[in-house]
Amino acid sequence: xxxxxxxxxxxxxxxxxxxxxxxxxxxxxxxxxxxxxxxxxxxxxxxxxxxxxxxxxxxxxxxxxxxxxxxxxxxxxxxxxxxxxxxxxxxxxxxxxxxxxxxxxxxxxxxxxxxxxxxxxxxxxxxxxxxxxxxxxxxxxxxxxxxxxxxxxxxxxxxxxxxxxxxxxxxxxxxxxxxxxxxxxxxxxxxxxxxxxxxxxxxxxx
Amino acid sequence: xxxxxxxxxxxxxxxxxxxxxxxxxxxxxxxxxxxxxxxxxxxxxxxxxxxxxxxxxxxxxxxxxxxxxxxxxxxxxxxxxxxxxxxxxxxxxxxxxxxxxxxxxxxxxxxxxxxxxxxxxxxxxxxxxxxxxxxxxxxxxxxxxxxxxxxxxxxxxxxxxxxxxxxxxxxxxxxxxxxxxxxxxxxxxxxxxxxxxxxxxxxxxx
Numbered sequence: 001x002x003x004x005x006x007x008x009x010x011x012x013x014x015x016x017x018x019x020x021x022x023x024x025x026x027x028x029x030x031x032x033x034x035x036x037x038x039x040x041x042x043x044x045x046x047x048x049x050x051x052x053x054x055x056x057x058x059x060x061x062x063x064x065x066x067x068x069x070x071x072x073x074x075x076x077x078x079x080x081x082x083x084x085x086x087x088x089x090x091x092x093x094x095x096x097x098x099x100x101x102x103x104x105x106x107x108x109x110x111x112x113x114x115x116x117x118x119x120x121x122x123x124x125x126x127x128x129x130x131x132x133x134x135x136x137x138x139x140x141x142x143x144x145x146x147x148x149x150x151x152x153x154x155x156x157x158x159x160x161x162x163x164x165x166x167x168x169x170x171x172x173x174x175x176x177x178x179x180x181x182x183x184x185x186x187x188x189x190x191x192x193x194x195x196x197x198x199x200x201x202x203x204x205x206x
Numbered sequence: 207x208x209x210x211x212x213x214x215x216x217x218x219x220x221x222x223x224x225x226x227x228x229x230x231x232x233x234x235x236x237x238x239x240x241x242x243x244x245x246x247x248x249x250x251x252x253x254x255x256x257x258x259x260x261x262x263x264x265x266x267x268x269x270x271x272x273x274x275x276x277x278x279x280x281x282x283x284x285x286x287x288x289x290x291x292x293x294x295x296x297x298x299x300x301x302x303x304x305x306x307x308x309x310x311x312x313x314x315x316x317x318x319x320x321x322x323x324x325x326x327x328x329x330x331x332x333x334x335x336x337x338x339x340x341x342x343x344x345x346x347x348x349x350x351x352x353x354x355x356x357x358x359x360x361x362x363x364x365x366x367x368x369x370x371x372x373x374x375x376x377x378x379x380x381x382x383x384x385x386x387x388x389x390x391x392x393x394x395x396x397x398x399x400x401x402x403x404x405x406x407x408x409x410x411x412x
Binding site: 048 | 207
């Protein structure tokens with residue numbers, strides 16, 4: 001791509017470094033900003049910079065927060081003995097949306113993934129193990145993605161805490177609500193039969 | 207979406223105002239920036255702000271430029287009597303890439319589109335008509351998209367300059383190089399037959 005302006009080229013190149021944004025898309029976004037009043041660009045740039053520089057992570061669960069201890073961790077109405085282990089803030093938001101979980105979270109900040117160069121030391125695993133060692137945790141719920149990396153991370157944590165008196169569970173894998181059986185993959189369908197639940201239970205949890 | 211941080215929420219909302227970027231994508235992009243060193247965000251924000259504040263438009267062709275008159279318009283080797291009328295800088299880049307055009311451009315900055323609230327007065331049409339009136343233009347090549355808005359804009363300009371001694375042309379519409387006839391739409395195929403060219407000509411322009 002040959003640009004008629006160095007300023008334009010620089011903006012497009014920076015934008016194109018974002019994941020999933022190619023050069024053409026970046027150019028479209030940058031030209032959109034050019035058509036808008038300059039304040040739009042200033043607001044965007046300001047919001048990104050401020051977010052990057054001032055954002056904090058909860059000292060307890062490592063979720064993104066504006067304060068030292070996040071709203072969930074500082075809420076006495078929540079059960080602090082049940083910890084749901086998740087990958088990042090999106091998973092916290094997704095689970096919070098269900099209104100089904102009244103415990104607290106522990107955000108790992110990723111999954112163990114040798115291919116991407118992510119090892120256990122880059123994740124918030126030590127602080128989780130310490131919580132369990134301190135004896136204040138009744139149950140750990142593993143809620144990572146059902147991928148090889150997710151399973152590896154689950155198992156890595158499990159190995160470190162299995163000698164302590166803590167219950168561990170993973171979220172149920174099975175046919176999604178509303179899905180047709182014939183389109184389900186075999187592994188999921190197989191697991192959903194293996195881990196079937198009493199019919200009465202399925203009536204309660206809507 | 208419920209965010210655990212106002213800073214995060216603000217950044218996501220600003221990002222989601224870009225065209226084609228929804229809230230989920232915006233969150234993904236913002237979380238990516240959070241995982242990168244802070245300089246990445248600073249570079250991005252700086253490049254966007256600098257681009258928006260300092261970018262100039264060529265006084266002659268209205269293309270994006272870093273100087274008062276762009277490289278193409280100030281190039282004496284180009285034919286200043288042939289003007290290619292395009293919608294925006296992307297079209298200039300696309301045509302320049304072909305290496306088939308040695309005239310200059312006139313960037314309208316959009317198309318007449320009542321639905322989007324874009325009228326002729328918001329486009330760089332007056333300066334184009336003035337160039338034609340001044341008598342220095344031999345040929346105008348309309349190279350707008352082949353849509354209703356593009357055709358409307360072409361016709362609007364044509365009406366204003368048709369009494370002056372200027373040749374007008376539009377880029378050829380037809381079957382794209384490499385395309386199979388059976389998948390072409392009827393209008394395009396019909397036009398390509400109607401506006402067929404001598405076979406010898408097709409051998410020359412590769």
